[in-house]
Amino acid sequence: MPGPLHGVRVVELGVWIAGPAASGVLGDWGADIVKIEPLSGDPSRLFRRMLSLTRDDNPIFELDNRNKRGIALDVSSAEGRTIVLDLVRDADVFVTNARAESVARAGLDFESLRAINPRIVYGQITGYGLEGPEADRPGFDIAAYWARSGLAHLHTPEDGEPPILRGGVGDHSTGVAFAGAIAAALFHRERTGEGQMVSTSLFRQGVYTLGYDLSLALSWGRYPPVNRRADAPSPTANNYRTSDGRRFWVVGVEADRHWPPLARVAGHPEWIDDPRFATARDRTVNARELIALLDGVFASKTFDEWVAIFATEPDMFWAPVATPDEVLADPQTRAAGGIVDVPNGDDVVPMIASPADFHGTPGEQRSIAPRIGEHTRDILRGLGRSDVDIDALAAAGVIVVDG
DSSP states (O other): OOOOOTTEEEEOOOTHHHHHHHHHHHHHTEEEEEEOOOOOGGGGGGGHHHHHHHHHOOOHHHHHHEEEEEEEETSSHHHHHHHHHOOOOOOOEEOOOOOOHHHHHHHHHHHHHHHHHHOEEEEESSSOSSSTTTOOOOIIIIIIIIIISSSTTGSOOSSOOOOOOTHHHHHHHHHHHHHHHHHHHHHHHHHOOHHHHHHHEHHHHHHHTTTTHHHHHHSSSOOOOOGGGGGOOOOEEEEEEEETTTTEEEOSSHHHHHHHHHHHHOOOOOOOGOTSSSSSSHHTTTHHHHHHHHHHHHTTTTTHHHHHTTTOOSSEEEEEEHHHHHHHHHHHHHHTOOOEEEEEEEEEEEEESSSOOOOOOOOOOOOOOOOTTTHHHHHHHHOOOHHHHHHHHHHSSSSOOOO
């Protein structure tokens, strides 16, 4: 079966991660994506060099750009803009995370594209939004999503330093949320025939991600403090270390429900009614003492031994603190659909999947990411350009043709 967005045509003018991630998810869902790159290529292709990788592949770029056809052109030139407009005339969706002012300067803003295609769903991702004093401020996810939204602060102990955000975390959460927004706009268009503009920002996604704390601050004027594990108010929702140095998290978020099985797992059923720990309040008041006791217990056995013990108490939820290698080796990663095999000629390349499956219209992976200008000639032929015209555009520096 084709994917749920089979037949939907998307034009992407995106760089780095957030915009390509959004259209990449749409591509995983079956949409036909034409990726427009600058003549030198999407700068996210540089990740391979930035990370000093000596191999020829580029996993970071591949993740967000598989299942796309690529065209490289100078959109600031008159000829390049004409090509973009020709692509948009028959498109369903236009996605960009280029700065709004630069898109407008190139004549590719929403009003310009709607004039030639009233049904277009126009998706714009920015750093900080389209209005306000920071509207034109550029923002990578480490700035707009992580630092400015409050996320970094609320992951920093009082006497510590802010942790560095892992690569692409804000971009990918923004991209997958935005793919859903675009799909909703397409649903509206199917009912009404009306296209529209859809927008979000890395900052907005960060604010929503931190909604638990910001909602408390907004309504109550306060929010939980940043705790080190030794000071966590709930010993039943904390992480512990085994004798062989592994860590795991016990997830007893329903304190009264999960306390008895945790006490039994620890081998101390007498703690269930111990006056120091009998109620959730008692365990919070005596949290340091209980955490220290549990530290001693869990440090007495290996991780594998604790796996077997936890299996005797199915009502005690827990999870290992896994390394990347352990995640990839975990059979549940494949079983949950977390890795997909993407065709690459006669071979396949395992890649990280986007986070949704459609059980009635599952679709399939179609191709790895394009080389710079790999499909330029085919795409322009589809727009009615002759090979002579295409060669002339390449000679004039308007396009890059790979093959």
